[in-house]
Amino acid sequence: MKAIVALGMTMFLTAETIGQERQDISPEAAATARTLMETALESDLAYDIVESLTTEIGPRLAGSEAEERARAWGAALGQELGFDRVEVEGFTMPFWDRDSLSITMTAPYEMELHGTALGGSGSGSVQSEIVYFRTVDDLVAAEDGSLEGRIAFIDGDIMVRSQVGAGYGPANQRRRIGWQHAERAGASALVVRSVGSDSHRFPHTGMMSDLDGSWADIPVIAVSNPDADHLRRLHNNGEAISLTVNSVAGWHGEVTSGNVVLDIVGRENPEEIVLIGGHLDSWDLGTGAVDDGAGVAITVAAAKLIADLPQRPRRTIRVVMFGAEEVGLLGARAYAEQHADEVANHVLATESDFGARTIWRLSSNVSEAGTPVIDEVGRVIAPLGIIRGGSNEPGGGPDIIPLAMLGVPTVRLEQNGEDYFDLHHTPDDTLDKIDPDELAQNVAAYAALVYLAAETDADFRETPDGTASQ
Amino acid sequence: MKAIVALGMTMFLTAETIGQERQDISPEAAATARTLMETALESDLAYDIVESLTTEIGPRLAGSEAEERARAWGAALGQELGFDRVEVEGFTMPFWDRDSLSITMTAPYEMELHGTALGGSGSGSVQSEIVYFRTVDDLVAAEDGSLEGRIAFIDGDIMVRSQVGAGYGPANQRRRIGWQHAERAGASALVVRSVGSDSHRFPHTGMMSDLDGSWADIPVIAVSNPDADHLRRLHNNGEAISLTVNSVAGWHGEVTSGNVVLDIVGRENPEEIVLIGGHLDSWDLGTGAVDDGAGVAITVAAAKLIADLPQRPRRTIRVVMFGAEEVGLLGARAYAEQHADEVANHVLATESDFGARTIWRLSSNVSEAGTPVIDEVGRVIAPLGIIRGGSNEPGGGPDIIPLAMLGVPTVRLEQNGEDYFDLHHTPDDTLDKIDPDELAQNVAAYAALVYLAAETDADFRETPDGTASQ
Ligand SMILES: [Zn+2]
Ligand SMILES: [Zn+2]
Ligand SMILES: [Zn+2]
Ligand SMILES: [Zn+2]
Numbered sequence: 001m002k003a004i005v006a007l008g009m010t011m012f013l014t015a016e017t018i019g020q021e022r023q024d025i026s027p028e029a030a031a032t033a034r035t036l037m038e039t040a041l042e043s044d045l046a047y048d049i050v051e052s053l054t055t056e057i058g059p060r061l062a063g064s065e066a067e068e069r070a071r072a073w074g075a076a077l078g079q080e081l082g083f084d085r086v087e088v089e090g091f092t093m094p095f096w097d098r099d100s101l102s103i104t105m106t107a108p109y110e111m112e113l114h115g116t117a118l119g120g121s122g123s124g125s126v127q128s129e130i131v132y133f134r135t136v137d138d139l140v141a142a143e144d145g146s147l148e149g150r151i152a153f154i155d156g157d158i159m160v161r162s163q164v165g166a167g168y169g170p171a172n173q174r175r176r177i178g179w180q181h182a183e184r185a186g187a188s189a190l191v192v193r194s195v196g197s198d199s200h201r202f203p204h205t206g207m208m209s210d211l212d213g214s215w216a217d218i219p220v221i222a223v224s225n226p227d228a229d230h231l232r233r234l235h236n237n238g239e240a241i242s243l244t245v246n247s248v249a250g251w252h253g254e255v256t257s258g259n260v261v262l263d264i265v266g267r268e269n270p271e272e273i274v275l276i277g278g279h280l281d282s283w284d285l286g287t288g289a290v291d292d293g294a295g296v297a298i299t300v301a302a303a304k305l306i307a308d309l310p311q312r313p314r315r316t317i318r319v320v321m322f323g324a325e326e327v328g329l330l331g332a333r334a335y336a337e338q339h340a341d342e343v344a345n346h347v348l349a350t351e352s353d354f355g356a357r358t359i360w361r362l363s364s365n366v367s368e369a370g371t372p373v374i375d376e377v378g379r380v381i382a383p384l385g386i387i388r389g390g391s392n393e394p395g396g397g398p399d400i401i402p403l404a405m406l407g408v409p410t411v412r413l414e415q416n417g418e419d420y421f422d423l424h425h426t427p428d429d430t431l432d433k434i435d436p437d438e439l440a441q442n443v444a445a446y447a448a449l450v451y452l453a454a455e456t457d458a459d460f461r462e463t464p465d466g467t468a469s470q
Numbered sequence: 471m472k473a474i475v476a477l478g479m480t481m482f483l484t485a486e487t488i489g490q491e492r493q494d495i496s497p498e499a500a501a502t503a504r505t506l507m508e509t510a511l512e513s514d515l516a517y518d519i520v521e522s523l524t525t526e527i528g529p530r531l532a533g534s535e536a537e538e539r540a541r542a543w544g545a546a547l548g549q550e551l552g553f554d555r556v557e558v559e560g561f562t563m564p565f566w567d568r569d570s571l572s573i574t575m576t577a578p579y580e581m582e583l584h585g586t587a588l589g590g591s592g593s594g595s596v597q598s599e600i601v602y603f604r605t606v607d608d609l610v611a612a613e614d615g616s617l618e619g620r621i622a623f624i625d626g627d628i629m630v631r632s633q634v635g636a637g638y639g640p641a642n643q644r645r646r647i648g649w650q651h652a653e654r655a656g657a658s659a660l661v662v663r664s665v666g667s668d669s670h671r672f673p674h675t676g677m678m679s680d681l682d683g684s685w686a687d688i689p690v691i692a693v694s695n696p697d698a699d700h701l702r703r704l705h706n707n708g709e710a711i712s713l714t715v716n717s718v719a720g721w722h723g724e725v726t727s728g729n730v731v732l733d734i735v736g737r738e739n740p741e742e743i744v745l746i747g748g749h750l751d752s753w754d755l756g757t758g759a760v761d762d763g764a765g766v767a768i769t770v771a772a773a774k775l776i777a778d779l780p781q782r783p784r785r786t787i788r789v790v791m792f793g794a795e796e797v798g799l800l801g802a803r804a805y806a807e808q809h810a811d812e813v814a815n816h817v818l819a820t821e822s823d824f825g826a827r828t829i830w831r832l833s834s835n836v837s838e839a840g841t842p843v844i845d846e847v848g849r850v851i852a853p854l855g856i857i858r859g860g861s862n863e864p865g866g867g868p869d870i871i872p873l874a875m876l877g878v879p880t881v882r883l884e885q886n887g888e889d890y891f892d893l894h895h896t897p898d899d900t901l902d903k904i905d906p907d908e909l910a911q912n913v914a915a916y917a918a919l920v921y922l923a924a925e926t927d928a929d930f931r932e933t934p935d936g937t938a939s940q
């Protein structure tokens with residue numbers, strides 16, 4: 001990162017003279033963006049924020065008392081940093097929580113396995129030989145009632161590692177729908193290989209998919225990749241494998257969660273909103289540093305740097321710390337509902353929720369009129385080691401989905417996610433995994449993008465006839 | 471490793487012509503050693519052995535039923551591979567075992583920590599604010615009775631990473647003697663930062679030191695590096711930290727352990743022994759792949775390749791799978807006692823117990839007369855990427871210590887231990903951490919060294935007057 005920083009400083013000067021030829025973004029605005037980047041690269045603010053969140057609050061399961069403490073922390077942070085408006089916007093949600101779990105191999109010999117209940121898992125004490133399924137598809141093909149009283153085990157494969165996280169969707173099927181077929185076939189418990197790209201003995205938790213609003217009655221347990229490898233080798237040796245699973249987990253009625261909304265109010269078009277953010281909840285196993293303390297920290301820090309400028313940008317910058325992302329984008333849905341009357345005023349939205357590694361690509365899905373502005377942003381942030389990607393790529397982070405579905409334009413600063421799924425939803429998602437310099441590069445890119453999007457008068461939204469709206 | 475293999479093949483040819491000029495090792499012997507190396511680099515035998523041990527036996531705590539299964543496995547392996555003599559040599563030992571543990575931070579908020587009892591820990595349920603000690607020396611300086619009923623926490627620092635494992639000794643003081651000072655000061659429990667170079671949420675177990683034959687009455691728990699970091703940050707923030715520790719662990723009387731001894735009997739001097747080996751026991755948290763399934767596999771495979779030659783070497787090659795290493799070199803001490811009358815016949819001894827990474831250096835501590843032979847071995851194995859180190863360096867692995875103290879000459883094939891203490895004594899010490907190519911390089915080096923040491927008629931031992939004996 002030191003190299004990038006040094007390179008950046010040199011290239012900013014060169015880029016500045018080029019920038020003066022562009023439209024939609026004034027030379028002054030581009031120069032301000034470059035100054036923001038320089039400031040961001042030297043700033044510890046984002047690291048301090050994620051250190052504070054993970055240390056002072058710790059794990060913050062959606063709907064828990066810890067998540068409530070996190071909201072208070074977020075609101076206090078917003079006040080302290082001088083945001084113009086600070087709101088905690090509550091919503092209710094069903095609360096799932098885990099208690100104790102033990103999962104032990106009892107045959108061919110006794111060995112404790114490293115497992116965790118998946119989100120939505122039921123409770124139960126089961127002792128049985130396992131029925132081995134090489135893939136989730138094999139379990140999908142199991143006949144109704146064929147697993148009566150048994151423990152099903154879906155092996156699958158270690159998640160494929162990729163910069164863009166492309167391995168997640170395919171691997172995630174066993175976590176998402178495995179339980180539905182295990183229950184249909186009569187199994188008393190389901191054990192699955194974790195959805196993760198690491199080879200450490202950490203299980204990866206995460207939410208299952210509901211089935212028409214209902215959830216698993218049986219325990220559904222993810223075991224670490226090395227544990228799954230171990231079971232596979234024993235199975236391939238022809239050994240009969242028995243497990244004992246004792247899981248206590250389940251639903252506990254409705255509780256309150258909430259989003260924390262921090263605004264830097266625009267000087268000319270305060271009703272127009274550039275929305276950024278991350279999610280405040282984390283899984284309970286780690287302290288949620290890369291998922292998603294980093295996203296909260298990056299976006300708050302970027303907005304704060306902009307707030308420190310001599311004047312507010314034209315448009316409002318809104319940082320949302322979404323609640324209850326992990327359990328089904330509940331905060332994001334609540335936000336879209338609670339802000340239904342101003343959704344059309346959201347000119348651009350993006351979330352940071354893919355770890356804390358360096359951003360390497362800028363992609364977007366905005367109006368034809370707005371695309372050259374994002375192109376220009378791309379030129380401004382290029383010295384940070386970021387290339388311009390597709391200009392017609394939907395997406396902006398999970399919590400942006402409800403807004404995007406309502407037509408809000410999105411942009412994405414894509415982080416290198418090569419090791420994100422090593423840590424994702426494990427106990428190992430802790431502060432030490434964050435490189436302060438990489439985090440600062442993120443803040444620099446966000447600060448430039450968000451400032452320019454808020455300062456330009458170009459419109460990223462489409463009108464019904466496909467041209468830029470006003 | 472593919473590069474090293476290819477390089478090796480070319481360089482063997484070159485080295486061969488040089489080798490013909492050397493003394494003590496005949497050109498034929500050197501040629502045979504090079505053939506053994508080529509065979510070893512292409513062989514999967516060592517990997518198959520460590521896969522079998524870790525998969526079919528699993529964790530194998532010293533003195534446990536699992537360690538007994540491992541001895542049966544070792545003896546059956548020796549028979550199957552055609553060793554000339556296979557013995558299981560029993561001894562008795564006191565048995566320490568852990569049962570359940572929970573360690574939870576209860577203030578400033580609730581969070582489960584990742585901990586494990588240290589070997590020799592007592593049982594107890596304690597709830598208390600912690601007294602923070604920056605280093606073990608600070609606890610050593612605590613006054614008698616000053617910690618009455620409290621939980622002491624030794625922070626210390628993450629173990630320094632090094633190729634030769636030099637960080638282990640200094641870091642290990644808190645694990646070794648911390649409890650003695652915690653008890654002296656009246657603490658009800660001791661928590662220490664794990665002795666490990668990783669930043670994963672795995673605690674590292676390991677034996678404490680006894681105090682004149684007595685062991686801890688209180689629970690002594692190691693927490694992972696990220697957990698210790700977390701406590702340090704909270705402490706530095708001025709927070710009062712409370713923990714709840716519930717540990718069940720302790721001593722359970724005398725049990726039987728044993729060493730497995732496999733001999734390739736020498737054709738000319740069967741009474742002279744070149745001893746190699748590893749330890750069969752492992753800590754209970756992982757499956758003991760790098761500590762020390764690898765060492766067992768490397769040395770058994772090397773001996774087996776030599777046994778496959780048309781004729782036995784001059785001297786006997788003995789592979790010892792030592793029992794109960796982790797709890798105080800008990801197998802090694804038993805071996806030295808039980809073989810007291812033939813200790814003087816051990817012409818050279820070395821153990822592989824430092825992981826499964828590439829060997830990079832050959833060091834030795836043998837007679838003046840024997841040193842040129844080891845030098846020549848160094849030239850033969852140099853194409854494997856191994857340099858010749860000191861020729862007066864004591865050591866040959868932990869289980870060799872009792873023999874070395876009785877005057878048995880030692881040699882060491884030093885592995886790259888840079889990440890050994892990432893895995894050491896953690897649940898994460900599993901088969902997937904072993905690279906088959908790196909393991910094969912170890913076998914190649916051992917096969918060449920052991921063959922040449924068993925085939926030469928040079929003596930590595932010193933006579934009382936300091937010249938070579940015999
Ligand atoms: Zn997330
Ligand atoms: Zn997540
Ligand atoms: Zn060892
Ligand atoms: Zn060890």
